[in-house]
Amino acid sequence: MKCNLAVISGDGIGPEIVAQAKRVLDAIGEVYGHMFCYTEVLMGGCSIDVHGVPLTEEAILTAQAADAVLMGSIGGNTATSPWYQLPPEKRPEAGLLKIRKSLGLFANLRPAYLYEELKHACPLKEELANQGFDMMIMRELTGGLYFGERKTYTENGVTLAYDTLTYSENEIRRIAKRGFEIARKRRKKVTSVDKANVLDSSRLWRKVVEEVAKDYQDVELEHMLVDNCAMQLVKDPSQFDVILTENMFGDILSDEASMITGSIGMLPSASLNETKFGLYEPSGGSAPDIAGKNIANPIATILSAAMMLRYTFDLDKEADAVERAVKLVLKKGYRTGDIMSEGKIQVGTKEMGDKIVEEIKNQK
Numbered sequence: 001m002k003c004n005l006a007v008i009s010g011d012g013i014g015p016e017i018v019a020q021a022k023r024v025l026d027a028i029g030e031v032y033g034h035m036f037c038y039t040e041v042l043m044g045g046c047s048i049d050v051h052g053v054p055l056t057e058e059a060i061l062t063a064q065a066a067d068a069v070l071m072g073s074i075g076g077n078t079a080t081s082p083w084y085q086l087p088p089e090k091r092p093e094a095g096l097l098k099i100r101k102s103l104g105l106f107a108n109l110r111p112a113y114l115y116e117e118l119k120h121a122c123p124l125k126e127e128l129a130n131q132g133f134d135m136m137i138m139r140e141l142t143g144g145l146y147f148g149e150r151k152t153y154t155e156n157g158v159t160l161a162y163d164t165l166t167y168s169e170n171e172i173r174r175i176a177k178r179g180f181e182i183a184r185k186r187r188k189k190v191t192s193v194d195k196a197n198v199l200d201s202s203r204l205w206r207k208v209v210e211e212v213a214k215d216y217q218d219v220e221l222e223h224m225l226v227d228n229c230a231m232q233l234v235k236d237p238s239q240f241d242v243i244l245t246e247n248m249f250g251d252i253l254s255d256e257a258s259m260i261t262g263s264i265g266m267l268p269s270a271s272l273n274e275t276k277f278g279l280y281e282p283s284g285g286s287a288p289d290i291a292g293k294n295i296a297n298p299i300a301t302i303l304s305a306a307m308m309l310r311y312t313f314d315l316d317k318e319a320d321a322v323e324r325a326v327k328l329v330l331k332k333g334y335r336t337g338d339i340m341s342e343g344k345i346q347v348g349t350k351e352m353g354d355k356i357v358e359e360i361k362n363q364k
C-alpha cells in the first residue's frame with residue numbers, strides 16, 4: 001500500500017520525536033511491503049518564523065490532500081518565547097485549532113493503557129495496577145459546551161455569565177457510530193458516559209446512542225453517569241473498553257485516565273473526521289524544557305503512528321507489530337529519562353527509535 005502522509009514536525013521536541021516515528025513507519029514499510037511518502041508541513045512557531053502566521057492556507061491544502069497527518073507538537077515556552085507576544089490568533093496554538101477545524105476532526109481518541117513494565121508509575125493501589133487496564137476514551141471534539149453560545153453580562157448591578165451545551169442528533173450519531181466501530185476492533189464493549197439524570201443534551205445523547213447500538217448487536221453497550229465514571233476510573237479501570245462521551249466530559253475523563261497510566265511520554269492520540277482520514281499526535285506538548293537534547297520519549301508519537309496504521313489504513317497487523325515492538329523494548333529494560341527506574345538502561349530519543357526499529361525488523 002502507498003500511504004501519503006502530511007507531516008507536522010512542529011516545535012520543541014516535535015522534530016526529534018517525529019523523526020523516530022517516521023523511521024518506525026519505514027521499517028514497517030520494509031517488513032510488510034508498504035510505502036510511506038512524507039510531505040513536510042509547517043505549523044506552529046516554526047511557521048510563524050517563516051510565514052508570520054501559525055498555519056498557511058497552502059499548509060491546510062497539503063494536509064487535506066494527504067491520507068493522514070502525523071504530528072509532533074507545537075508551541076514554545078509560553079513565558080519567554082516571542083511567539084507569545086503576538087495576539088492570540090497569531091500564536092502557535094491557533095494553528096492547531098485551525099487545522100482541526102479545516103480537517104473536520106470531530107472524534108478524538110485517547111487510549112489509556114498500563115504497561116506491565118511501567119506498573120510502578122501507576123498511582124493506583126497495587127492490586128489495581130496489577131490487574132492492568134486498556135481503554136480507549138472517545139471524545140466528541142467539535143460540539144457541546146466549548147462551542148455553544150456564551151455571555152457575561154450585568155443585571156441589576158450583578159454580573160452573570162452563561163454557557164450553553166447543545167448537541168444535534170446528527171453530531172451524536174456520527175461519533176456514536178465511530179465509537180462502535182472502534183469497539184469492534186477491540187473488546188466489543190462501549191460505555192456511553194452522560195449526565196442523563198439532569199441534562200436534556202445527555203438524554204438526547206443516550207437516546208441516539210441506543211438507536212445506533214441496534215446496528216452493532218455484537219458490541220455490548222452500557223450507560224454510565226459521568227460522576228460515577230470518574231469514580232470507576234480510579235476504582236476499577238479494567239472494566240472499560242471504549243468510553244464514548246461528549247466534549248467536556250471527555251476532556252476531563254481523558255486527563256484522569258492518562259494520569260493513572262503514570263507516563264505522559266507514552267500516550268498517543270488520534271483525531272478523526274467522517275472518512276478514514278485522521279491527525280495523529282502524542283498527547284503531550286512540545287516540552288521546550290528538554291528540546292534538542294535527545295532525551296524526549298518518542299514512544300507516544302510512535303504509538304500515534306500505530307494508531308494511524310490501524311484507523312486510517314486498516315493495517316491492523318502492522319499496528320500490532322509496532323505495539324508489540326514497544327512492549328518488547330520496555331521488557332528488555334530500555335527507558336528514556338521520563339520513565340527511567342532503578343536497574344533499567346537509560347537511552348536517548350534516537351536510541352529508543354533504534355531499539356523499536358530493531359524489534360520490528362526482528363519480527364520479519
Ligand code: NAD
Nearest residue numbers: 073074075076077265284285286287288289290296297338
Ligand atoms: P508539555 O506536555 O510540553 O510538558 C509537560 C512536561 O512533560 C514537561 O516537563 C516535559 O518535559 C514533559 N514531557 C512532555 N512530553 C514529553 C516526552 N515526549 N518525553 C519526555 N518528557 C515529556 O506541556 P507544557 O510544558 O504545558 O507545554 C509546552 C508547550 O507545548 C506550550 O507551548 C503548549 O502550548 C504546547 N502544547 C502543545 C500541544 C500540541 O501540540 N498538541 C499540546 C499541549 C501543549
